[in-house]
Amino acid sequence: MPKKRPKFVRQRPPDPQSLEATWRLFVAIPVPPPVTTMVREITARLAADDALPVRWGEPEQTHLTIEFIGEVAKEQAELIRMAIAPAVASHPVFRLRTADLGVLPSLRRPRVLFLGVHGPVHRLESLRDDVSAVLTEIEVPRDDAPWHPHLTLGRVRSIANHRTRDLTEQIRSRYEALMADGLGTMRQPVAIPIDEVVLMRSLLDHRGVRYEVVERYPLAPRRPGRTTADHDTGDDQDT
DSSP states (O other): OOOOOOOOOOOOOOOTTSTTOOEEEEEEEEOOHHHHHHHHHHHHHHTTTSOSOEEEOOGGGOEEEEEEEEEEOHHHHHHHHHHHHHHHHTSBOEEEEEEEEEEEEETTEEEEEEEEEESOHHHHHHHHHHHHHHHHHTTOOOOOSOOOOEEEEEEEOOOTTSOHHHHHHHHHHHHHHHHHTTSSOTTSOOEEEEOEEEEEEEEEETTEEEEEEEEEEEOBOOOTTOOHHHHHOTTOOOO
């Protein structure tokens, strides 16, 4: 007698509100509508003919990740939520701006296509260091991989049907065309105000991956005597 084929039951995504559900968390900085608009135009141009094997992000979900936490129990998520505020509040607001398009880890080994950021990045690094220190204090496991601040445009899928050399050239030529039109270049930047940090939860449902804000943490107000221009420049020397 022929063997019966096993039945495969499609599993529904777990209810994110259940007590057993883990929380997939990350700490990020939201971007303003002008940056979202730029990201939407860039990704639309890059994805125009589906020639690149890339899973593009949703422009409305664009953010600047400063710390990926991962899966934690609901009780630990609450502890994280309460612990971050003091670390963020000690930093005054500042500004970054969009920069050139790039690829991680490199154009020869493309995995992530991104839009770079420029300006007083040392302030962003200091903010991240303080958030990371708080997470370490409450024993949250951390990823020690090198951190490169950026806005993710898309992630390369399987390249089984693409020669790496061809993919590299495709990305390069498309980037050059975009930057020639003033998109994704630090010569025509868009401001990114760094005035709050958000704790985000990543959720998977029938619509795919979506993000939910768990908590918002404002940075300290601008100090008296500082002008907007002072905070916009990448040569800001405040310590």
